[in-house]
Every structure is written in C-alpha cells, then in structure tokens.
Amino acid sequence: MRNIHIDGGRLWDTLMEMAKIGATPKGGCRRLALTDLDKQGRDLFVSWCQSAGCTVRVDSIGNMFARRPGKDNTLAPITTGSHLDTQPSGGKFDGVLGVLAGLEVIRTLNDHKVETEAPVEVCVWTNEEGTRFAPSMMGSGVFAGAFDIDEIKAAEDTEGATLGAELERIGYAGDEPAGGHEMGAYFELHIEQGPILEAEEKTIGVVGAANGQGWYDITVTGQDSHAGPTPMPARKDALVTASKIVQEINRIGHDHPPFGAATVGFMQVSPNSRNVIPGKVIFSVDMRHPEAEALAHMEQELRTYCEDLSQQTDMGVEVSKIWALEPTQFDKDCVDAVREGATLCDYDQMEIVSGAGHDAIYVAQVAPTAMIFVPCENGISHAEIEYASKEHCAAGCDVLLHAILNQAGTAG
C-alpha cells in the first residue's frame, strides 16, 4: 500500500468549504460549540460521510463516529478525528484539519477500493475549545471517563443555557452511551499551534508526549475607592496587585524552558470604572509542562508568591485550582506507526511535545494513541490569521493514511 496517497486538493477544498460556516471578516472562523453554526458544521460533515458510504452514530454527549466497514467487523476500529468547534476568534485549521483529514482518508480508501481488515472510523469530539462551556475537551473527557456526564451536561454558558439543553436543541444528543466504544488505535492530526516545526523546517511532528496542565482562578480583593482623593499610600488597589502577579506568572513561564508555559488569558476588573480604584480583580492562570514534577514546582512558586504578596499588601489573594491534566506519554506502537508513515512518504520529521491540550490526550487514557503535527504559519493559532499551507495539510493527511493502514491492516 506504499503507493497510495491522499488527494491534497480535495482535502483543501473540503477545509475551505467547512470554513464558510462561521467565517469571520479577517479570514478566521467563529463556530462555538453547540451553537447553530456548530450544528451546520456537523450536518455538513454527516452529509459528506454518508456520501462516502459511512454510517454515522452519535453518543449521548454529542461525539459523532463515521464508520467505514472493514473485512472483519468484529475487530475494534482504527479511529481518527478531532473537533469542529472553534475559539471565539479562531482559525480554519485547529481541530477541523484532523476531522476532514479523516474524511479524506476514507475517500482515498474508497478511490483505491482498499479493504482494511479492521473498520476505520472518523470521529468528531464535542466542545474541545471550552470557551462557551468550560472546561475544554468535554466530549473526549466524558468518553474517557474523566468527567461525569451529568455534571458536564449541567455546564452553563454566560447566558445561562446548559450544555445538555443546547445538545438537544441542535439535535445532537445521541442514543449511544458515551464511552465504552472500543478502539484498536486512535490517531489525531493537528496543526502544531507553535513555531517549532516551522523554525526547524520540518514537515511532520511525531508527537511522543503532551504537556501536563494546571488551570487556576485567582481573586485579588482590595478596596474600591475614589481615584482622586484617596492618597496613594492609603490605597488597596487590586489591579496593581494583580499586575504584579501577572509579571510573576510570566517570569515562572520563562524560567522553565523550552516547554514550560504560564499565561494569564482572562481578567475581569471590578467595578471597572475609570475613576474608581479597582476593589476586586479575578483572573485565570494556565500553566503547562511535560514533566509532572516541574509542573508541581511551577504551581508552588505561584502559590508562595501569592501568599507573600497577600501579607505584604494586606489584600486577599485567593488561588483556586479548577482543573488539572497529568502529562501524557503516547503509545509506542502508535508513535512508531506515525514515524514509519512519515518515513515512507519521505517527509522531514522530528519528535515533538504537544504544548496544547487535545482530545487525543483523553483518548490516550482508554486506547492506544498518537498524534501527528504539521506546521502552522508563525506558530499562531486561536486567531483569525491562523494558517497551515495546502502542502503541509496534505502531508499530514498522507502520514495519517499510512499510520491508519499500518494499524488497520489491509485485506489484499
């Protein structure tokens, strides 16, 4: 089977067609989980899969599985996939590439009339981004048993709509139980979302591990007061204190190279009025590292700094850990299948660590898993200008095809 290849032009056209749903003025996508636009994207995917001869099943958290039968349908399927939802001002590739590359693999197998031993599946995980409903990676997390489905269905967006009700409303609350769906292997193709492959001039990233993560909420409580007549020494300005913590978080990230990362992405100032000293500031912290010990050390540095600052300033500084993910080592056989696929197709490759969270990280808890990265321009993602070239998308999809063939086996 070394001579078959996917159709890079068809993959690109399919990506651009999907990108019309929720297209933004600057060339990105806004297709938030379980909105009408998410439904439109899902409907389009289902129609494409059915045209390719697949049956599509939906589980109770809205994950979708499009199946191409194998020769031996008692074998666990070899599965690939990712997500169709985007960030509020997201791009056309994050998640979508992994889903539509899976569809392109099916179309290629059809074109070449390849019968695999095991069935091949393409799946779409619900709400990977976690921006409308927190936390992220809900569909794969429920699938892997990391989240309780009833708690996840009760999650609310800022308007008070629950995830469960929105799933019903758009018609994607399926009747299959979420989880217990066996997989022989799981592969996920994704843009790198970082600048390393581009800087190293490599086409394929063979992803051997993924960063652990810690998510925190920090609340600084000072005292709101009038910005004019309150003398500087008498102030308890929560934003001045929060700003110091932002600086310290940035320092912690810089002091754990090359994969350590620490970010404040969200901040809410109260009462947020021009002539009032802020009395309260709430902000998020996102810390990542591929080694559990280093990640724990980063957290401890943050906590110690906040405790000291609270004493120095006589303000409340409350650090609350809201979510954590252990570092992941992917499956050796699956990683080998990716490496061999890249070698077979003659693409420049390198080993890489995933800095971002991906559905594959939860799936790895219940099935042998690996990931494939392709470069994205300037390492930028979660932004409208996010871009991956047609050639890189095609290369990643080609490696995905061969990794799937490696694991599914061919009947010929």
Next chain:
Amino acid sequence: MRNIHIDGGRLWDTLMEMAKIGATPKGGCRRLALTDLDKQGRDLFVSWCQSAGCTVRVDSIGNMFARRPGKDNTLAPITTGSHLDTQPSGGKFDGVLGVLAGLEVIRTLNDHKVETEAPVEVCVWTNEEGTRFAPSMMGSGVFAGAFDIDEIKAAEDTEGATLGAELERIGYAGDEPAGGHEMGAYFELHIEQGPILEAEEKTIGVVGAANGQGWYDITVTGQDSHAGPTPMPARKDALVTASKIVQEINRIGHDHPPFGAATVGFMQVSPNSRNVIPGKVIFSVDMRHPEAEALAHMEQELRTYCEDLSQQTDMGVEVSKIWALEPTQFDKDCVDAVREGATLCDYDQMEIVSGAGHDAIYVAQVAPTAMIFVPCENGISHAEIEYASKEHCAAGCDVLLHAILNQAGTAG
C-alpha cells in the same frame, strides 16, 4: 444670624429617604444618570422643594434650580447644590449630601422666617458621575460652556441610548437655556472622598483648590496566540506589557506626594479567553495633581515609559488623551465665607485640596465658588460602604447655611 442652626436629624432622615431609591443590598445606591431611578430621585427632590415653597426650573441639559425668593429679586441668587446620580455601586452621600443640605438650608430659613437680601437657590447638576454617559460633570460642564450641548446630548451609553433621548424620556429636558444663569456665589458641600480630615481629626475641610486631571486611554497591541504551544520567548502578550504599565502608573502616583494620584480603573482584555495569549488590552489612566506643571510632568513620564516599552517589546502602545481639566483656585471671598462659617459654628477646620472632580470646578469658571468638605469613614467613596456620620453631615450643612447667609445678606 449667628444663633440659627440647621436640623441635623431632619437632614439625616431626608438623606435616608432619598437613599431608598436605587438602594443596593450592601447599603449603597445605584442611581445612574437619566435612568428611571434618577427620575424618581429628581421627582422626590422637586416635591420636597415645592413643599418648602420653592419654584423649580429645569434647563435644557436637565440641571434643576429650586429658588427661594429674597428681598431683592433683581440680585443674582446665592446658589448651592451638587448631584443626585451615583456610581454603579456607589454610596448614599456622594453628591446627594450637597443637594439635600441645600434643601435643609431652605427649610431652616423657612423655620426661622429669615428673609435674605438675595434669592437662595439649590441646584442639581445632571450626570456628574459620568459612568453611564462619559465624560463626567456633564451638566455643570455644559452650564459653564466647557462642553457643546449638542455633542453632550449625542453621548451614548453601552446600549446605544443617547443622553438627549434619555433626558426627554424621563421628562427632564427643560426649556431654560443651559448656562447664562447668573449666580452671586456658588457653594458645594461634599464628602471629602479621602482620608485626610479623618486622619487629622477635623470636622470641616475649607477647600481652597482642586486637582487638575488628565484622562487617557492606552491600547496595547500584541498578538493573540495559543497559550500552550507558543514558547515564552516567541510571545507578544499584551497583558504582560499592560501590567508593566500599570506598575509604572502606580509608581508615578507614589512619586508625587501628597496630592498626586495615578490610577488604572478600567481594563478590557481581548480575546479574554483562559487559553489564549491576550492580543490586545485597552485600559484607562486617571492622573491628578493640584499644580499644572507637576501634572504635565506626570503625563510626560507616562508617555516616555510607554514609548520605550513599545520599542523594547515590539508591541503597539498607543496613549490617547481623552479629557483634561486644569487645576482650580477657588474664589477668595467664598473660601473666606466658608472659613468664617466654620469658625462661627466652632468646628475644627483645615485647608484642603479637592482630589476629585466636582461640579463646583466647572461652576468656578463662571461664578465665585468655594467648597466645603466633611469627613467620610476610612476615606472611602464610590463604594457601597461609603459613610459619613450624622454629626459630620449636620456640621457641613451648618457651615453651608452660614456661608450662604454671609453672601446672600439678611434683610433683618
């Protein structure tokens, strides 16, 4: 007239009655300019003034003037007042005390059947706080000719409602022209909104001057990108840069004691998502100082720092000055009338600078003006816990009575 005094109990009851309109759970008030609650507050004030025998006129920007005739009604009135609108989570005293103390002066003159030479007026200025419609001190600013009335009427709140339309809607777009309303003198009683009188154990602040102010908007433009896989050295994190500027603004404030102040009260982070590096941060700066030269120096320090930081970080840092107010010296005769009133009533007094903006600062541009401050608990205002004691409110009102009598003259 040295033996007449205001009724502190009646003043307090009147304050507490007004505070029911827009009362908040923690004992504060939320009565934003030109809302239904503002209308209720205005209606109540009008009914009280009419019961006290005053006629009430309204000008085209919604400023209200309640007039008690004098012996010689060709004389320009001696006017006092302040505002009834509050901050979003404001207190019961800021502004309201100045208005209702004026009403209490009228009631006291009635009780004692005092006929003044000049008429006495109590006025309410429209939208002093400037939080629903920016900028602040709109009514007095239009009155003094500092603002163009058509531009002010076109100001929009965050819902897109214009000030002009809201003024019509609540029935307070009056038929008197705004401005050109002569005053023999203007006095404004206000809580200090700072901790100085309390710390010095003085009951009355004789306000000789007011801080100049500069308001700025700063926009930091970096690049939004994924918080996981973007290596720390490759980031253009707008919030990290904004946080440095917040620290510098705080330093500038601290380095201009005792009256210099510098505050970031408002901040908006984009896209404000937990796992996205912020690409853009917009925030406000409020700088104040009683000396024009020092204020200009503070501004220059800010601009230089932002220019340097923009170069160092290769991010956009745009500083835009949106409003300015020169430092004010109040009228010597009016200030003397306040000082003599405090001496006559035997209250501990001190000279003080106003750190906050007040309607009196605009009125001072067109009429002889002075202010009277009373202490507020812990110097806190613009907050629900803002508090001034019954005794201090009464003392301030008593000094106001005698300052007005000093300027209006008595026929007896």
